[in-house]
Amino acid sequence: MIDIDPQTGIIETFSKDAMTGKISIHKQQDVDPFLQFNQNEMNNQSSGFKGGWHKMASIPPIVIEMWREEMKAKGYDNPNPLDKENRKFLLGKLNSPDWNKLRTKQGVI
Numbered sequence: 001m002i003d004i005d006p007q008t009g010i011i012e013t014f015s016k017d018a019m020t021g022k023i024s025i026h027k028q029q030d031v032d033p034f035l036q037f038n039q040n041e042m043n044n045q046s047s048g049f050k051g052g053w054h055k056m057a058s059i060p061p062i063v064i065e066m067w068r069e070e071m072k073a074k075g076y077d078n079p080n081p082l083d084k085e086n087r088k089f090l091l092g093k094l095n096s097p098d099w100n101k102l103r104t105k106q107g108v109i
Contacts, residue, residue: 001014008062010065027065034058034060038101038103041055045105056104056105057109063102095108
C-alpha cells in the first residue's frame with residue numbers, strides 16, 4: 001500500500017512480512033527542489049549579518065522525519081528536532097558540513 005501526503009510530498013510505502021507479520025513503513029521524498037531552492041537563495045544572499053532576522057536554512061520534511069527517528073533511537077524524551085529544548089541537536093546538524101545543502105546563508109548559527 002502507498003500513501004502520499006499532499007502537503008509534504010512524502011511518499012509512504014507500507015509492507016507486511018508474510019512470515020513474521022511485521023509491518024514496515026518506508027518514507028521517501030524528492031528533495032532536489034528543496035536543495036535547488038536553497039542553493040539559489042545561498043547564491044543571492046548578501047554577505048554579513050546587518051539588521052534583524054536572517055534565514056539560514058530550509059529543511060525538507062523528510063529530513064525532519066529522519067532526525068526525529070535518530071533522536072528516538074538515541075533516547076530523547078522529546079524527539080522533535082524543531083523543539084526549543086532540542087536546539088543544540090538542530091544547530092549541530094545545521095552547522096555540520098554533512099548537511100550544508102540545507103543552508104541558505106553562510107555562517108555559523
